[in-house]
Amino acid sequence: MLFPTIDFGLFFAFSFILVWGLNPYNTVKKYVLLALSLAFYASWNWRFLFLLLASGAISYVVGLYVDASAQRPFRRLALGAGVALDLAILAYFKYLDFFIAQALNLAHMLGFDLPLGFVNVTLPVAISFLTFHAISYVVDVYRGRIPASRSPLDILLYVSFFPHLVAGPIVRAHEFLPQLASPRRAGDFSFGENMLLILGGLFKKMVIANYLAVRFVDPVFTDPSQFSRFDLIMAVYAYAIQIYADFSAYTDIAIGVAALLGYRFPQNFNQPYRALGIGDFWRRWHMTLSNWLRDYLYIPLGGNRHGAWATARNLMLTMTLGGLWHGANWTFLIWGAMHGAALVVDHAWRRSAAFARWGGGPIVRVVDWALTFNFVCLAWLFFRAPSLDAVGQFLSGVWTDNGAASTMPAVVLPLIACGALTQIAPPQTRAAMGVVLDNRGALAQAAFGFVLLYAIVVLAPSASAPFIYFQF
Structure with missing residues (x-):
């Protein structure tokens, strides 16, 4: 179901x-x-x-x-x-x-x-x-x-x-x-805000994630040799948006459904592609998993209490095991190890004298964001590919380019832009809209929700992809 x-x-x-x-x-x-x-x-x-x-x-x-x-x-x-x-x-x-x-x-x-x-x-x-x-x-x-x-x-x-x-x-x-x-107590929960949370999750999953998966990402990763260098690179960025839209959609719906039943769940995503540094990314991406790994693995291993080398070891162990948690495949182990190594570098950089001097400047912040986002996207290649051989085939296609013309559907760029907008929209927007809906009464809420749901169903592709995190 x-x-x-x-x-x-x-x-x-x-x-x-x-x-x-x-x-x-x-x-x-x-x-x-x-x-x-x-x-x-x-x-x-x-x-x-x-x-x-x-x-x-x-x-x-x-x-x-x-x-x-x-x-x-x-x-x-x-x-x-x-x-x-x-x-x-x-x-x-x-x-x-x-x-x-x-x-x-x-x-x-x-x-x-x-x-x-x-x-x-x-x-x-x-x-x-x-x-x-x-x-x-x-x-x-x-x-x-x-x-x-x-x-x-x-x-x-x-x-x-x-x-x-x-x-x-x-x-x-x-x-x-x-x-x-x-x-x-029903009054403790905003019906309007949680309805918007659920409908927003349905839009992210049924429209953004499903279109990107079915029309572009899945075909490219199934046979990278048939696609141009441009398509291969764009497929990685498209997958970054797809996995965010897919997974955050599930947790948005879960949080909204639980709230409408009267129970509060913790926030799980906070615009992760705005992150400045890998540490910041993991404070924004799958936050409940990050906190679990921190409290039940990283801190019991010693955390950052015993010097730089011990901290680096603990970060690597935590993230590598976190990668293995996602699946029994070398690709997930490498994905976790990549993030562990990046966290070691990030940890050292943010405690350096150079960061204390220049880290707050606008140019450094832009570079910080660009490096973080592109590293995360590169690591997603290992997360998405079914095997290390597939990763090699994908990277070979990017390196050599087969000269094929791009076949990327026109809908991909607007959907990537749509996903990017979710990273910069003010977080309080949904709460403000929820208050407006709550003040309009049940009939207006039902009509508004029905119109939005109908629009999502009309916009959604006929084919769909399962939620990515169901496999974990």
Whole structure:
């Protein structure tokens, strides 16, 4: 059940009416939300419901144990076992075949055979995001940041809540669980602003991302040898806009849907292509993942507390593992390592005497932005390409140029410009428009929303591409 579909529209409309109708009966409402979330997940593959329930059960039991007195024996061991079990489930479904392939390749190079076969398991939808939520809960309980929930219902609803379940944003337990304690107040949420957030997400996904993917990016990356140097270069920039429009669209819709049900999610994107430096980029791009990696990997590794070399090592490890989280492929590892190396350079530059002297100047800022944006786009090539061989073929085409005429559709440049506008539009614009809509009443809101939705459907291409982050 995908967000930009009639099926989900009907599902959400039913959920919205039911949830607010049950709002005075908070416990009943939570059971209904859990049932709706499980039904949403089961629409992909009902068999993986057991995996979802198992993850919630592990989190609940481990949370209760590690929340006890610090004197309780084996408390740290219980935490380690819970985290290891979550990671083992993730590794089995997502990485086992990758590691088997690397072991077989290494054995072949050394001249012997290993009695290993591929598992070929189906990758469960949302397995990575599910793991991140489960780990963050038990670790935060262990650290004393939140008390363990005594309600298995609340924990199951936290890990399975359907707006964030498939592709984020990553919602931390201390941000979500307190919201389950009492009925929600409709007046705390702007209907107009969140309707605009959802419709804006639908436009970014159905029009910008889908057109760029179907009409240009996918064909170029499928067979780079058939396209000119200009088309290859433009495809990389087009993909930069596509992945932003695609992923930010999903989280915009998720945040808006959750808000209309009465729950707040954290912001996940903040105009990332305006970033000045790679560090700034990661404070703007997939912010909930960046914060998760910082709090649960980078800081436990030592952060920046033990000198420049240790900081560089921790940045490289964090980003390389962050790349691996995206998928079991060398391209993702290299993509993560590229960002790790760039963060090391960025970290050193911003602490240098040269930056203190010239870093605030307009020319340096323009150069800083240009280098950051173009590096991010170059790294997207590794993220998008299906293999290292495909990356080599792509770069060879850019280097040599086959002399072919450009076949880039005319719609690509306007769509890139449209995506660029989202990076410079004042952030408060949607909130101001939401206030205007809220003051016009329900009938005006419904009419305005219907007109915008109809326009999006008319503008959208007949073919569509799945959300990019569904694969993670």
